[in-house]
Structures are given as C-alpha cells and as structure tokens.
Amino acid sequence: MSTYIAPLRDMTFILNEIAGLEEICALPGNEECSVELVESILDEASKFATGVLDPINRGGDTTGSVCKDGVVTTAPGFKDAYKLFCETGWNAMPFSPEFGGQGLPAAVTMAVNEMWKSANMAFALCPMLTGGAIEAIAHHASDELKQKYLPKMVEGTWTGTMNLTEPNAGSDLAAISTKAKAVGDGTYLVTGTKIFITWGENDCAENIVHLVLARLPDAPPGLKGISLFLVPKFLVNDDGSLGARNDLICASIEHKLGIHGSPTAVMSYGEKEGAIGYLIGEENKGVGYMFTMMNHARVNVGLEGVGIAERAYQHALWYARERVQGKIVGDTGSDKKTILHHPDVRRLLMDVKSRTEAMRTLAYYAAAQIDKAHAGDAAAQARIDLLTPVVKGWSTEQGVELSSTALQVFGGVGFVEETGAAQYYRDSRITTIYEGTTAIQANDLVGRKLAREKVPGAAMKALLAEMAATAQSLEGQAALAGIAGNLKSGIAALTKAADWILATYEADPQAVHAGSVPFLKLTGIVVGGWLMAKSAAVAAQRLADGSDDVYYTAKLATADFFAAHQLPFAAAYAAEVTGGAASALGLEEKLF
C-alpha cells in the first residue's frame, strides 16, 4: 500500500492563485487568517491525515462498523483517532469562535477537508455530518438550543446527524411520514423510522444530536408541512451534563458496497413513549432549514470526489513506479522499465491527475465564493448557487470514473481486495447518490439555477462572459494557444446548450430534464477547463519570469492534457442536450 501524502503544493497554488486567499483573508471576520498561517495549518493537517487517518482506512473497510443490540462499535482505531481529531482542534476549525470554533474561511476548510476525505472518507463523514448539523442549528435554532448544544458539537464531543430519508421518502422529501406532537411544555414527541443515517449511532461521541424531519398533526401535506427537530441520544440537563437516554435506537446498520467504516444506521424513534425533541425555528419550515445543511453537505460531498480521486491516483502512481512489466513500444533500450513508461498507463494517470486537479480547483474556487458571499458579495452568491450542483454532481461522477481508472493501472491485482484499489472504487460509488443524486443536482442546475433564476440565465451568462474573456486573453500566447482553442470550443458548446435550455424550459421542461445530467457534465468540463487554463496562465507567467519550479512545468502539461482530452467532450454533451431529448423520452413505458 502507498501512503497518502497531501498535495500541498497544488493546494496552496490553487488557494493563492485561483481562490484568492489573500483577498479572502482581508475580508471582515477573517482578520486572524493569513497566507502563512494557512500554510502551517495545511502542513499540520497533512501530518494528521498521513499519520492518523490513512493508516486506519483499510481496517475501516475490512472490519467496518458493527452493530449489536443497538450499540455500534466502530472499526479498529476509529474511536482513538476521533478523540485525537477533536483534541487537536480539527473538528472546531470551520466554526464560529462564538461557540469555540476557529472561524477559518471556507476555502481553507475545503483544503483541509480534502485531506480527511483522501485519507479516510468513511471517517471524514462523521465531522462532515456534525458540521451540517451545526450549520442548521446555528442558523435556525433558538439561542437556548445553540448554547446548550453547539459548544460540545463544535468541539466534537457530541456528533450530529441529518435524518431525512425514510423507506418511502428518499429523493422525495414530501413523502416523509415521521410524526411529532407537542407535549405542552415546549417539547415534542417524535415517532418514526429513518434510514440511511450516516454515523447515526457510534461509539466515538458522548452524545449524538439528531436533526429529524417530521410532521406535526394537522401540518399541510407535502414539503410545506415538515418541521425540523433536534432529538438528542441523551437528554441534556440544564447544567450541560447528560441526562436520561432518549427513546431512540439504532435498529441496524446497512451492509454496504463501500464506506464500511461509516455506520449507516436505521434509526427508530419513539418505540416506547416517543423520543423527546425540540423544534428548530418555526413549524413547517423544516425543509428550508435542512437545505442549510444540504448545501453545506453538497459541496463537501463533491469534495469527496476530489479526495478519493487524489488518493486513488497516488496509490496507482505508487504501483506504476514499482511495477516492471512488458516492453515499452518504441523503446530501443534493453533494460526493463516500470509500467509508468507505457503510453497507456501514462494516459490513464494523466487522466486521473488532470481531472483531479480541475475538480480541486473548482472546489476551492467555489469555497472562495462562499467566503465572499458570506461577506455580502452578491455576484459571489450567484456564482456559488450556480456551481454548488456542479461541484457535487460533476466531481462525484468523476470520482467514480477515476477510481475505476486508477484500479485499471493495477491490472489483475487491482481486482484483488488486499491491493486496496477496489476500496476506493467501492467507497466512491455512494458519492453520486447521497445528498441528492446526480440527476437531482442536474435538475437543480437547469431549473432553479438557470431557467427559473430570477433573471433566467443571468448567473450562467456572467460566468460564460468571464470564461470567454479568459480564453481571449490566452490566445496570443504560444504556450497557451492550444488550451485557448479547446476552451473556446467548450465555451461555445456550453453557450449553445444553455441557450437551448433557456428557450425550451417553459414549454417543455421534461425535454430539458432529459438532458440535465449531460448539461451538468458539460458545465463541469468547461468550468474545470477554464480554471485549469487560468492555472496554466499563472504557471506560464512564472516560468516566463524565470522561475525554475518544476511544479509550474507540470501544471502547464496537466492543463494541456485536460484541454486536449476533456474539453473535446463538451460538444458531445451539448449534442446530447440539444438533440437527445426526443429519443430519451420517446419510448413507451411498456416497451422498455
């Protein structure tokens, strides 16, 4: 097995040159942040990822979490690692200082979180879910609930969960049937069964704070009749100490394809008298509140695509540098060479490398928009709204593909579980499903973020104009002309598809939705290609200025590969969008 080493050089390059870290550090509230501080944080985080999380990742897969009589035992080393994770302050990093957090910008958190996801995606789900729950409580709960729950959750002693899904309510939250009724003392009794609850039960936390969507009696039907409740595993006394066990239990955990280290629980609420819960915000507004968690979680799940692709890349590269096999075509020398010299192995690795870097750049860029939007920048808010489904949908679809590509580098041993490549392939497969499938992201993109935007298409058009300006500016430079050409073609394809969607949506939304996933992939490729082109321009400038840093040489070559091997697919996806709806929708149901 290879050891995970955080790609610190690429991370800091993207943060500094593309995400605009200096600018972000200058925003109100970020005064304590600086480029130097961030560098030392990333350095420390990389040590934690390499030294603590990476070594227990295999055992997380092979042993996994185990549930017996409602008690979950996490995989070997997970409990200790989590304790250390909290003690060293990593859990608190992204959150408001008001509740004990360090309040670091989203862009910095993004880079740090990538390391957790690369080193141990199953483990990283625990703080991710806690983070989502913290966001929802911080934005929508009463001060009393905040004071009582957030400090422990920020520190990580208590973890958090999202309880949305039920057996008959998956993508369709409107079908939720879990019930809540007011007791009269300000509390509620919750009854129902929730499934697919990530880290829903575990032995790492002293308490688990479940956020549960449920219906009050006489609530309106559908999405507008769902409220959000805070339902703790242990009730919390007024002095903050833990009280009685609440009436909720982990009925079982799922036997899954991957992320075995992450316990995915079936949670049963109120098998006896009802689980005591506390209303968050107002009645019947739960779905809106939950989206506070969802948007946070979506970008973070997109980041899982980046993290797992990076880890799979490092693992495959390690093997490609070790394994000697076969004669290299066109090689006239007689000495045996590693498979890294085979043209197709190089292509496979360049494919993973270039797409991973493009996804990383998009994720950090998106995080920078979150920071700017947080400081009141409306254009940044529009940009992150537009890009959230792309970060989630495109990066995860790629993570699945690239973990498969990385496995291919191993040949036969890739199919043997002990090699470890199969784990990344299996782990990654959930990412295009949870927190909204790729289709749900894509429908959000073509609907709310494009055709049903306040000014339809405004955010996309602003992005297209900015990208076109970049392409224009690169055309004159010899080293970048190839990239500029491919980027221009990509932008043209995206423009054509976006225009078609804007012209079609009102009259025929089904036709648009039939091509929404190809449109999402198209957007990802073009935006990824744009950000790689911007990176290439910086690298070319540094080299022209006399730098001998080979990182810039590599970045140029990697951007070149992305432009030549990914951007040509933009036209194909655009053709699917504009010319594929009739054939996608035409066949009668019975003829499938």
Added chain:
Amino acid sequence: MSTYIAPLRDMTFILNEIAGLEEICALPGNEECSVELVESILDEASKFATGVLDPINRGGDTTGSVCKDGVVTTAPGFKDAYKLFCETGWNAMPFSPEFGGQGLPAAVTMAVNEMWKSANMAFALCPMLTGGAIEAIAHHASDELKQKYLPKMVEGTWTGTMNLTEPNAGSDLAAISTKAKAVGDGTYLVTGTKIFITWGENDCAENIVHLVLARLPDAPPGLKGISLFLVPKFLVNDDGSLGARNDLICASIEHKLGIHGSPTAVMSYGEKEGAIGYLIGEENKGVGYMFTMMNHARVNVGLEGVGIAERAYQHALWYARERVQGKIVGDTGSDKKTILHHPDVRRLLMDVKSRTEAMRTLAYYAAAQIDKAHAGDAAAQARIDLLTPVVKGWSTEQGVELSSTALQVFGGVGFVEETGAAQYYRDSRITTIYEGTTAIQANDLVGRKLAREKVPGAAMKALLAEMAATAQSLEGQAALAGIAGNLKSGIAALTKAADWILATYEADPQAVHAGSVPFLKLTGIVVGGWLMAKSAAVAAQRLADGSDDVYYTAKLATADFFAAHQLPFAAAYAAEVTGGAASALGLEEKLF
C-alpha cells in the same frame, strides 16, 4: 430481486437480420442447423438460465467459493447446477461432433453464452475456460491427447484452465519462469507457480485439465522460448479411468472485488517431484497455441460485457417499474408515478438498453464472421481479426459503465449489497482486465490489426466503406435521416483517426499507443452505431410493410437514442487520438 428473462426477441432478430443466421446454417458443416432449431435451442437455454443459473447467482456472491487445504468448495448450488449443465448437453454445444459436441455455429453459441453470462457470470467462466482449453487441444495437440482428453472435456465431466500468469508475468508473457523438463518417456515434469487461474480448482469436475505455459531447459529467452503443456489434476490411465493425483495443488484462492462464485486459484506445480505434463504441439511454440485460446476467450469476455449490462438493465428496469417516488416534472396529474416516468431515469435506462443492444449486435455479428471465416471466407477472417479487440475492449468498458449506470437507478438502495445491483458493478470490473486489459486490446487494434496489417489499414478501410454505404442508403428515409447524419459524422471521425494512425505509426508508435484506447472506444461506438442503424433500417422496413410488432418500434427508438447520445462522442475520441498524444506523453516521469 428481479428474475433474468433472456431477451429472446432481440437475440433472434439480431441473429436472423444482422448476423445472417440462414446463410450461416447453409455453410458446410452446419447442415443440421436451421432457424427453427436455433429458436428452440435459445428457448431451452433461456429456461436453464432463468431456472437454474440465475437463482444461485446471489449465493455465488455472498458465500462464494472457499478453499481449505487445497480443496475448493464452490458456492451453494453450483455443483448441482454444473452437473445438470453437462447432463443436458449445454457444455458440449459448441464443440465438434468428433468428440461428442453438437457443432453449433459460433453465432448460436454466442447467443446461448450470453444467457449464461447474464444469469451467472461467475458460473459461466467455468465452461468458458474449458472451451478455450478444448480449442487449444483440438487445434494443436496429438491425436492421442485429443482422444484421451477431449471427450470428457466436451461433455464437461472434466474442466479446463489456462495457466499463463505468474507473479512477475502478467501482461508480459515473455517473463514466464515456470519450468518443464523432459523425463525421457515422452512426458515432462513441470515446476512453478501460476496465479489468477480461473476455476483452477473446483469440486464440480472429476478432473481438471490445466494448460500450462512453461520453459524447457535451453529454451530461447522471451516469447519464443515458451512451450504449452497439458497437466491434468489426476493422471489418466490408458483406459480413460483416473489414475494417481498429479503433483499440483491449489495453494489458495483470491479474495476478489467480484465474481466470488468463480474460484481464482494460485496453482503450485511440482512441490514434490514435479507435475507430470504432456507437450502440446511443438516445443517453444506455446504462446502461439495459447492465442488460440485467447482469441476464443477474448470474444467471450467481450460477451460478458453484454451479459452483465443486460442483467443490470433488467434489474434496474424492474425497480424503476416498482418504485414510486417524487413528482414528475411537467406532469399536471395528481397520481403518483413510478420512477420510470422521471426523464433522467428514462435516459439512464435508454442508455443501458441502447448500448447493450449495440454491443449484442456487434458480438453476434462478430460470431457470424467467425463462422464464415471457418468456412474459408478471407474477408470475414480479416473482419473478425479487426473486431476481436473491439468486442473485448469496448464491450467490457461499457459493461463496467453500464452496471454503474444501472446501480444509479436504484438511488440509495443501490449501494446496499442486498439489493444486488452492487454485485453486477463488482463482477463487471474484472472484464476490462483479464484476457488482456483494454490497453492490450487497443494496442493490438492499432498495431497488428491496423498499422502493421499486411496491407496497412486494409481491413479498417473495407469496414469504413461498408459503413459509409449503409449511411448513404439511409439518408433518403425520413425516419432514419437523423441516425444517418450522426452515423456519417461518426464514420468521418473514425476515418480521420485511422488515417492519422496509419500516417503516424511508423515514425512514432508511442504517440499512437497513447491514443489507442480512445481509438478503440471510437471504433466501438461507430461500428455499434452502424449495426444499430442497420437494425433500424430493417425495423423501419417491417413497419412500412405493415407490421404491428412493437419490437420494431422499440428498436427504432433505441437506435435513435444510440445515434443521438453515443455517436456524438466519436468526434471527441478522435480528437483525443489525433491531438492528445503530446500531452499524454509530455510530462517527465518524476513530475507525476
């Protein structure tokens, strides 16, 4: 779980209308074959697949094969199913009547084999490997060996294996180090370790006939110093009865990502005195003989891509017809509908359906070329030589993608193992690796089958001309004009890429190999699109002639989808081939 139902209507359509079954039945040696007979064979096979093989497929995955002290116990039901498989004559079906086979054409065998692969891919590997061994023995061994081994192998009482791979000799057979030395009585003693031996040990067969590549003392180095030996698990007495146990043992079986029902053995030969083996054919010509098995196996592994995609499709379709979830965009009705009505679910299913049908058509078409070549048709031989790597490489790459697409239809439950979708995803992943990785197929395609052909490019040019004629003939027909347009663009892209390869190969073979896999995918899409277009033309004609068979309506819609959603990617792959070599090869090794 859904039940596998063989797609008999599509199978017979392709056999009759595209593969030319009637013509094949008229070839010398096929006198006993007829369209009616084939129909009844397919019908019987479908019952066996549905009734016997499909029900034990899940247990093959969950229990798998187990090895203890060199003894392999196959998964529940496998032993009985195999016995029945042989007793009912399915194992003997493809082989020469001289040794007890039924001598059915390759095209028919292909359709029947698809059913085994759909219903139970792990099981189907056993007769596939036996079949490869039978081919090699029948073509290259002495009459004595043939008479002694083939009847039992054809009947299936004895199974066969291919022993190529060693820890240091995977894709590179030249590195084989297993040794053989002549004893003086015409036999040899074989010593060495072979890995990844499919069905290398099992409890289904009374004897296992291993074909083993090994080196004789003083053999020349490399590929030209490797001989092929028949090494039986039990020695066979002159009267055909089983004698002493040979000095070979299954050291262990692999813990794999998928196909758990298929025991993948580490075989140890000659731990004591040496395993007794019999030379097949002449010394040092083993690699050539092994290719008799390999070509047979490659087409059959390509067929695994078809089979697993079909099975995954049926499973996902079953779920899409059952599962009610969410409001359908643009639907003004109030009743809840199944997810099959969601535009993106339709697109996902059409994607799997159309690509599976295209792959099936290619596989049966390729089999028809085998039958014709067998009867002396040189053009058919050139065509099957050209298409073998495409059938193997393209169909398996698609099988992996499509089993993932099918899993996506399930949403969250797709990630839960009990649903069964994950098994197809895991099982399919080996197919792009064994019997030569996709890169090895692609290098064969651009090298021996194109640029290093006797007349370079001749076979591809003949195919391109034939495809262009089809596109031309469809252009005038309104129902087919869309398909024709996309097909023409695809052919243009393939022509451009093939011309570039022919112009580049001699001076820069590395550049060609850097794009060989995209070229293979490009070829698959265009040839698949061509065959779907031919199918659409037949369907359109039947409908114009007044047929009310909805199968033709569905075929037209499916071909239309393939043309609109797959053929546009041809240009992108061509761009990778012609414009992507420099960036694939440019980065220095140390900068990865």
